[in-house]
Each structure stands twice: as structure tokens, then as C-alpha cells.
Amino acid sequence: MKAFALLAPLAAILSISKLALGQLQHDSIDAPDQGPGFHDVHGRGSKPNFIVFLTDDQDQRYNSLDYMPLVNKYIRKEGTEFTNYYTTSAMCCPSRVSLWTGQFAHNTNITDESAPHGGYSKFTEQKLDDNWLPGWLEAAGYSNNYIGKFINGVTQSRKYAPKGFKNTHWEPLVSPGIYTFYDPIFATNDGPIERLTGKYQTDVISDKSIKLLDDLATNKTDPFLLVISPTAPHDEVWFDKGRTIFTPPVPAKRHEHLFKDARVPRSPNFNPDDQDKVSWIQTLPKLTQDEEAQLDEKFRSRLRSLQATDELVERVIQRLEDHGQLDNTYIIYTTDNGYHLGTHRMYAGKQTAYEEDVNIPFLIRGPGVAKGRQNDAVATHTHFAATVLRLAGLPTPDHLDAPSIPVLAQDDRNAASFQSETFAVEFWAGAFMENKTFRSTQNVYKSVRVFGNGNNFFYSVWCTGEHELYDLTKDPYQIHNAYAKTLVKKPYLIDRLDALLNVLRTCKGQTCRDPWSVLHPIEEPNGGNKGGPLKKVRSLKDALNKSYDDYYASLPRFAFKDCRNYYDASNELTVPKSPPQEDL
Known part of the structure; x- marks a missing residue:
């Protein structure tokens, strides 16, 4: 059984946003079964x-x-x-x-x-x-x-x-x-x-x-x-003639002497020589030694x-x-x-x-x-x-x-009742560095994180049209943007992640809690094989079955119209999938 036969390929999938907006029938979620000892742990009949x-x-x-x-x-x-x-x-x-x-x-x-x-x-x-x-x-x-x-x-x-x-x-x-x-x-x-x-x-x-x-x-x-x-x-925040001034947090006097040797951990993504982030971050100059020293002092102030x-x-x-x-x-x-x-x-x-x-x-x-x-x-x-x-x-x-x-x-x-393999991280308000003059209006993005069953992915779409993909199992510090390479070698993975993001970007209630139910609203033959046992797609691992490749390849992509520093649903849309060379 072809996976794309489960739903009408493009017309029906364009309704993903409507489904995610909550137009599905929501099921009531009462308190999950806590087991017979739940009320006893804080006194039967009492509330904690x-x-x-x-x-x-x-x-x-x-x-x-x-x-x-x-x-x-x-x-x-x-x-x-x-x-x-x-x-x-x-x-x-x-x-x-x-x-x-x-x-x-x-x-x-x-x-x-x-x-x-x-x-x-x-x-x-x-x-x-x-x-x-x-x-x-x-x-x-x-x-x-x-x-x-x-x-x-x-x-x-x-x-x-x-x-x-x-x-x-x-x-x-x-x-x-x-x-x-x-x-x-x-x-x-x-x-x-x-x-x-x-x-x-x-x-x-x-x-x-x-x-x-x-x-x-x-x-x-x-x-x-x-x-x-x-x-x-x-940080302390001060307001002076329309300006907002950030200064390091102030410890109580009894703690001012602590952690004199502490400094920001020099992890691989700290002030790197090279990086392939999105453009507004990629073009940031390397921090100077003085700036690194300032960050170390700020780190100590925060701890104090x-x-x-x-x-x-x-x-x-x-x-x-x-x-x-x-x-x-x-x-x-x-x-x-x-x-x-x-x-x-x-x-x-x-x-x-x-x-x-x-x-x-x-x-x-x-x-x-x-x-x-x-x-x-x-x-x-x-x-x-x-x-x-x-x-x-x-x-x-x-x-x-x-x-x-x-x-x-x-x-x-x-x-x-506890399944939460995935969630979205979203932002529209631009970016600034505290106590610096730098500002960016391009820090507008939607991203999705997926954990579980051996997967640990971060996938993002930016208002500039740029994308990022990190496999945090292999790249825990998010140093190497694997989007372009994956688009060529494993386009099926990008297809799944983008479809998932397309649901989560407008989800409400049940569609946020179980986004896979929007993409796979019915139980399907296991692996797409006729006559096989029915199985509900509940995770990225399930969705990565090869029989679904054509279905996910048919889905439109998520994109922003432009960089707006506020949430505007009309600025976030699905667009027809572009050929790989255009994505690159």
C-alpha cells in the first residue's frame, strides 16, 4: 500500500495548517492514571x-x-x-x-x-x-x-x-x-x-x-x-533617557569574593574560528580577548x-x-x-x-x-x-x-499519556546582545526538536529563507549545519522534519500533543503492507519507514514571507517544494 494513498497528496496536505489550528475534534484529557498509590503519597483525600x-x-x-x-x-x-x-x-x-x-x-x-x-x-x-x-x-x-x-x-x-x-x-x-x-x-x-x-x-x-x-x-x-x-x-537593567543599559548582576556583599577562578566553559562552540550558522550569526566577528575576559567576569557575577x-x-x-x-x-x-x-x-x-x-x-x-x-x-x-x-x-x-x-x-x-517526542521553539522579536549596540531583525525562526528512539534532531526555518539541521547525537554543540548535505543525501529526513514543523507551527491542544496524528490520522498497515497488522504512527522512527517517502516528498514546505518582528499567521505559510538545487 502506497503511503501517499492514505491522504490525497497535495490538496489535502494543504489543510495541515487548518488541522493544526485546532479544527480537529479535541479529545478531553483528564488526569492520567496515576496508579493506586497516587493519593496515598501525600495523604489520602488531601491536596499537596x-x-x-x-x-x-x-x-x-x-x-x-x-x-x-x-x-x-x-x-x-x-x-x-x-x-x-x-x-x-x-x-x-x-x-x-x-x-x-x-x-x-x-x-x-x-x-x-x-x-x-x-x-x-x-x-x-x-x-x-x-x-x-x-x-x-x-x-x-x-x-x-x-x-x-x-x-x-x-x-x-x-x-x-x-x-x-x-x-x-x-x-x-x-x-x-x-x-x-x-x-x-x-x-x-x-x-x-x-x-x-x-x-x-x-x-x-x-x-x-x-x-x-x-x-x-x-x-x-x-x-x-x-x-x-x-x-x-x-543582568541589572537601568533606563536612562530612552536607553536601556545592562550591567552584570550584583551579588550580595557576603558573596563578592567567591569563584575567583571560574570562567565560561570553553566548549567547542565557544567563540569558534569557523562556523556555518545562518547569515546574521555567521558574520559576527570573533570575540576579542577583552570580550572573552568580560564574559568570564559576567559568568562569575552570575554565579555569585x-x-x-x-x-x-x-x-x-x-x-x-x-x-x-x-x-x-x-x-x-x-x-x-x-x-x-x-x-x-x-x-x-x-x-x-x-x-x-x-x-x-x-x-x-x-x-x-x-x-x-x-x-x-x-x-x-x-x-x-x-x-x-x-x-x-x-x-x-x-x-x-x-x-x-x-x-x-x-x-x-x-x-x-506522557509522550512528548517533539516540540517547537519559536521566536519573532529580533536579537540583541546585552550591553552591545548590535541588533538584528533577522532572528525570526520556527524550529523543531525531536528526541527519542535514537533520534536527536534540531531543524529550523528562518525568516531569511535559511535552514539549519543538527544531529545532536553526533554534533552536541551544534557546530556543523548539516542541512545542505542532508538535503542531497537524505532528503526524506528533511521531508519529515519540515512536515512536522508545518504542524507544530500553528498547532493547538491535541495537535501539539500528538502532531503525528495530523500527518497520519488513521491507523495504517504496519510498514504500509496490505494485510499487515495495523499500527499508528507515533514517532519520527515510525514515520521514517521507506513506504512513506513519496507521501512526505509530496508535502509543501514551510516558509516565512519576510522578517516581521511579531507573530502574524499570514506571514507564515506553506509553499510548493523546490527542487534540491534551488534549496541549495
Whole structure:
């Protein structure tokens, strides 16, 4: 049986975008089967508490967690670390919104740090707090509480709490004191501004968190969510006559002397002599010795600034234990996005789809979570909402773009309810290097990551028409762009990856959770052979069966019309497949 006979070749495939936009019938996804012991792990009939430590721009690839002994002691060794955990948009505001809504940025339409395409004003204008994790928890009887950075755009005139926090404790950092370590500005429950010049931000957050935790712990009946979000290790940000100035993060004075010999790891992709990235990156000059030295000092400043966060984690967990609440609490440590330091000649910053910017820390401890374990199951911030709901024993809305992470020791990560072989990373807001004059309007891309069954691919399409392909099993530092060579030698692989990206670029809900069901909506004879057993295509490995080559070769390609620094669905389209020589 020819695979391309399963669907009408071109006309039907042009409807992939419509299918991915959610016009398929969505199935409701209730909480997956947690096994008979699930409710017992945190007390039968009770709901667990959640404490979330959410840092800002913390790296995974430069091993900053290794410099945090207390996080290692209290969370890493007492819980599970997910090593393949990602943000799906490498910028603070879109990433944080995806974490709380469980949706990709193309569904939230929060794609930048500030108006008109992002920030707190756009978040509230779009009423995203009508349908998000804090609201679902509140409806189930949770007391939701927040201290620290939420997203950019919380100002002295726009400091009101979003839904889910209006009736409890909402204490955000407020502009222009969000990114100032010794001049933080807070507002509690839309009340008076509290400016604490001379006080160290993380220590203030620590004191506030302990006081709030003491209040929460006195109520033994209502479960709670407590989010603690210091801005370390983010740069300090200052505003001067329309200019935005970045300076290295400032440690507490007691930590200024630490890590004098630390420097950015000199991995193979650090300031390379040669590289074959897309054009705007490829043409970057090599960093000078002075710039490398600046990056090393920034690296040390970042590590030093995280030490107060390390102490904060210990203090909160010990106080939780004092109140007898530790055994009934899930403690999560993560960040909003990663950070590059000299990768591919890029000065400090984020915003690309490369591993340094999107692979981020995620640690969890709590009832039923394995201790001292690393787990390489694929997960992203879009999985976070479903994960918390599942651990709380609550149903999961069917519009979420990702399922729960298999965080419990008893979980079978290969179960259909946990399958997340692939996800998209997307970006529209251009690029800049912090505290540099460099700007690029060509950092607009859609990319897809595929893990599992021996595959580990990164494939991207850029607004310039350029492509990248990396096999991270062979090239973990993304040094050699294999797109052109693969297009000639293994065009069938490009066909599959591009088709997958074509689904994920506009997916919603079920189509994000199972994109292969769009490309293969029915069970098919195994291997395309008539009379063979029926098999559902669930992975790239399944889709790589040779019998599907003609089908995938018939599909159109994904492309941008031009480089627009905001999300515009009409700017993203499918185009007829070009001959190989034109692609080259």
C-alpha cells in the first residue's frame, strides 16, 4: 500500500495548517492514571502544596546548578532533575506566560517583553488570566501567592493582581525596580509602592517568603501555591533617557569574593574560528580577548548573584519542615529561559533556539518523586501546567498544548499519556546582545526538536529563507549545519522534519500533543503492507519507514514571507517544494 494513498497528496496536505489550528475534534484529557498509590503519597483525600522557585535567565549548559550546594542538597539530591527540559520561546515574558498557561507563544500571542507584542499590558488586555493554572488551582480551593518578578510591564500604575491572585497574596517587583539588586521596588496587593534602596533584593524576597510561609502554614486545611521569583542571575537593567543599559548582576556583599577562578566553559562552540550558522550569526566577528575576559567576569557575577537564591531555597525548605508541611509539598526549581555567553561568537544574551538559550534547569522533589535521579524525558514549560494539575489530582483542560511530565517514580515514561517526542521553539522579536549596540531583525525562526528512539534532531526555518539541521547525537554543540548535505543525501529526513514543523507551527491542544496524528490520522498497515497488522504512527522512527517517502516528498514546505518582528499567521505559510538545487 502506497503511503501517499492514505491522504490525497497535495490538496489535502494543504489543510495541515487548518488541522493544526485546532479544527480537529479535541479529545478531553483528564488526569492520567496515576496508579493506586497516587493519593496515598501525600495523604489520602488531601491536596499537596506547591512551592515554585523561578529564577531569571539561569543557564543549564554552563552548569550553574553545580555552584549551588544548597539547591543540590535540598532539591537535586532529594528529587529528580529533568535534563531535557526546555523553554519554547527564549525570552522572559513569552516563556513565563507559556509556563502558566500551558500554551505555545503562537497561541498566547505574547511574543515580546513589552507592548505592543508582549508585557503585562498585553497579558491583561488578552485576558490570559481567565484561563490559566492559578485560576484552575484557585477554583479547586488553593491559596495562590506570588513574590518577586512576574513579567515585564508590571509598573507603579499597572500593579494590580491577575485573576488567581486577587484574593490572596500578590507582591510583584515593579518597574523600574525589577532588575535592580540594591534598589528593589515592590507592591503588595495593588497597595502602596515599597522602595527598599540599599536592601538586597533576594534577601528581601527571602524575608517576605518566610513571613508569608508562616502565615500559610497556620492554615492546615487549604492547600497553597507559593511562587518565589528573584531576578538573579539576570543582568541589572537601568533606563536612562530612552536607553536601556545592562550591567552584570550584583551579588550580595557576603558573596563578592567567591569563584575567583571560574570562567565560561570553553566548549567547542565557544567563540569558534569557523562556523556555518545562518547569515546574521555567521558574520559576527570573533570575540576579542577583552570580550572573552568580560564574559568570564559576567559568568562569575552570575554565579555569585545566585548564592543568595541558594540560601533562600534552604531557608524556605527548612521553615516548611519546621511547620510539618514538607512531606505534603512539591518543590520545583526552574527558570524562564537559558543564556548564552560567547556561544557561536555571540556576546551575552538569549533569544536563539540553540541549546544554551532553551535547555534550562528543572528540578522537582515531593511525594512520590524519585530521589537523586536524573530523567531525560522530554519536557518544556508548556508541560508545566498539566504537571501541576496532575499532581494536585485535578482534571486537565483539553486545550493545553502539552501533557504532564512523568515526574513520579512509578510513572512509565513510555505510556501514551506522557509522550512528548517533539516540540517547537519559536521566536519573532529580533536579537540583541546585552550591553552591545548590535541588533538584528533577522532572528525570526520556527524550529523543531525531536528526541527519542535514537533520534536527536534540531531543524529550523528562518525568516531569511535559511535552514539549519543538527544531529545532536553526533554534533552536541551544534557546530556543523548539516542541512545542505542532508538535503542531497537524505532528503526524506528533511521531508519529515519540515512536515512536522508545518504542524507544530500553528498547532493547538491535541495537535501539539500528538502532531503525528495530523500527518497520519488513521491507523495504517504496519510498514504500509496490505494485510499487515495495523499500527499508528507515533514517532519520527515510525514515520521514517521507506513506504512513506513519496507521501512526505509530496508535502509543501514551510516558509516565512519576510522578517516581521511579531507573530502574524499570514506571514507564515506553506509553499510548493523546490527542487534540491534551488534549496541549495
